[in-house]
Amino acid sequence: MTYSTPQSVRAVLAQDGSTDPSTAASLDDPTLQGACNRAAAEVDAWLGGRYQVPFDVPPGSSVPVPGSAPALIYDISDSIASYLATLLYRQGQPIEPTDPVYQAWQRAERMLSLLSVGTMALEIGGSESAEADPTVVNNYTGELFSMRDYGIGVALGASGRRGVFPPNWPL
Numbered sequence: 571m572t573y574s575t576p577q578s579v580r581a582v583l584a585q586d587g588s589t590d591p592s593t594a595a596s597l598d599d600p601t602l603q604g605a606c607n608r609a610a611a612e613v614d615a616w617l618g619g620r621y622q623v624p625f626d627v628p629p630g631s632s633v634p635v636p637g638s639a640p641a642l643i644y645d646i647s648d649s650i651a652s653y654l655a656t657l658l659y660r661q662g663q664p665i666e667p668t669d670p671v672y673q674a675w676q677r678a679e680r681m682l683s684l685l686s687v688g689t690m691a692l693e694i695g696g697s698e699s700a701e702a703d704p705t706v707v708n709n710y711t712g713e714l715f716s717m718r719d720y721g722i723g724v725a726l727g728a729s730g731r732r733g734v735f736p737p738n739w740p741l
Contacts, residue, residue, distance in 0.1 A: 571624040571634045572610040573647035576602035582652040583671065594652070594659035594671075602655055609651035613643060616682040621692065640692045642681070649678035 576599040583595035594602075614623040625639030653675035656665060665672045684690035 571626045572603070572606040573613060573626070573639055573644050574606040574609055574651040576606065578644070578648050579606060579651045579655055582648050582674070583655065594655040597655055597659060601658065602651070605651040605655040605658065606647070608654055609647045612650055613647050613682065616686045620686055620688065621694065625694075640694065642692060646678040646681055649674040653678075 579602050580589065580595045583593045589596045610624070617623055624634070625643050626634040626636060628635055628638060649671075652671050653665075656669075656671045667673075681690060685692060
């Protein structure tokens with residue numbers, strides 16, 4: 571199962587999705603599919619210890635469901651496949667660090683590293699929107715801090731007003 575297609579890789583390499591002869595977008599579909607396969611293998615290798623991979627195969631199923639992986643996985647895979655295709659296209663010629671394909675690959679590798687150690691997380695089977703309302707559970711029932719810990723207490727003021735006052739507050 572792959573997360574990228576020759577068309578999605580061409581869209582990264584040539585903004586209009588064309589077979590621009592000055593980029594790896596001019597490579598044929600089988601060659602780009604090979605880059606897509608290697609990119610998917612790399613994504614699965616990085617994240618297999620933390621997530622159930624491949625992402626397009628739902629748990630308990632053996633049938634891939636295209637489009638069911640988190641969107642970030644497709645972006646990462648497209649960046650890696652584009653880089654691999656560019657390496658093949660350039661036939662050993664170095665890629666400059668300022669090349670957008672190189673920078674996208676570097677970003678994808680950093681994200682895979684962060685995802686693999688848990689510094690970054692994927693939303694699996696749920697909403698990836700920032701509006702998701704996670705439930706926070708606090709099982710602590712004791713008194714964590716009291717006013718005494720801060721040297722303050724409840725007292726009755728001169729006007730009969732009850733409030734929180736520092737210990738030497740004139741009442």
